Amino acid sequence: MKKFYTPVDLRSRADMTAYLENHFRYPTMNSWNQATSYACNLKVDRLGLSAGIVEKLLDMLDTFEFQEAMQDLRTRFGMEHDYLWQAGMNGRSGGYLVLYQGSQKPSGYRSYCRECGQRNYKSVSESGDVCGRCVSHSRVDYTTLPLQITFTACSSLHASMSMKIWIRRSTRRFGPKGDEQKVQQRATALKSLEAVFNNQCRRFQSFNAGTPELYRKSVQEMISTVLPFRCMRI
Numbered sequence: 001m002k003k004f005y006t007p008v009d010l011r012s013r014a015d016m017t018a019y020l021e022n023h024f025r026y027p028t029m030n031s032w033n034q035a036t037s038y039a040c041n042l043k044v045d046r047l048g049l050s051a052g053i054v055e056k057l058l059d060m061l062d063t064f065e066f067q068e069a070m071q072d073l074r075t076r077f078g079m080e081h082d083y084l085w086q087a088g089m090n091g092r093s094g095g096y097l098v099l100y101q102g103s104q105k106p107s108g109y110r111s112y113c114r115e116c117g118q119r120n121y122k123s124v125s126e127s128g129d130v131c132g133r134c135v136s137h138s139r140v141d142y143t144t145l146p147l148q149i150t151f152t153a154c155s156s157l158h159a160s161m162s163m164k165i166w167i168r169r170s171t172r173r174f175g176p177k178g179d180e181q182k183v184q185q186r187a188t189a190l191k192s193l194e195a196v197f198n199n200q201c202r203r204f205q206s207f208n209a210g211t212p213e214l215y216r217k218s219v220q221e222m223i224s225t226v227l228p229f230r231c232m233r234i
């Protein structure tokens with residue numbers, strides 16, 4: 001079976017850097033956001049297992065028990081790292097184990113319903129024990145206030161370009177954020193405008209007006225070509 005553990009000399013900065021730089025990476029969300037993190041390909045047919053075991057594993061993937069066991073392992077990993085590092089699954093079929101950065105903070109919930117699980121930001125002493133959802137007298141205060149676990153999916157771990165920079169660059173290129181159609185129209189218009197300008201530059205490189213009248217006519221032609229695009233307020 002394929003092994004993912006690679007021994008690294010933790011006393012050597014060069015070894016650690018090389019290990020991280022060469023580590024397999026995978027998108028933290030979708031491939032378009034360009035945010036990636038350290039990952040392992042856990043697709044069962046890529047683990048170097050026999051066909052029989054692969055088949056059994058594929059069947060197991062659909063079971064609740066298997067998913068729960070996997071979730072337990074990921075939760076344990078998060079707990080061991082104070083949720084600053086969390087393991088998540090990503091990919092179309094969830095076949096990639098991806099490392100995420102995260103945090104934990106008080107969730108703000110003070111009580112919960114023992115019947116339906118509905119949580120409430122107020123304590124029982126503040127608002128009584130009636131549940132707002134199932135209307136039963138089942139609300140009790142948390143003895144230990146629950147934490148809210150969050151993770152950052154849209155930023156790259158140790159990569160050169162983050163989502164924030166990507167958005168900033170896209171906005172600078174295409175103007176303020178609009179809907180998808182407007183962004184595409186703007187991109188197409190910019191492309192056309194660029195082509196027109198390049199064309200004009202080429203024409204005017206060898207431009208040699210013999211008379212003022214010819215010069216005026218040529219400039220007029222250029223302006224009337226470019227003007228429709230300027231009116232689009234790109």
Ligand SMILES: [Zn+2]
Nearest residue numbers: 113116131134
């Ligand atoms: Zn309830």
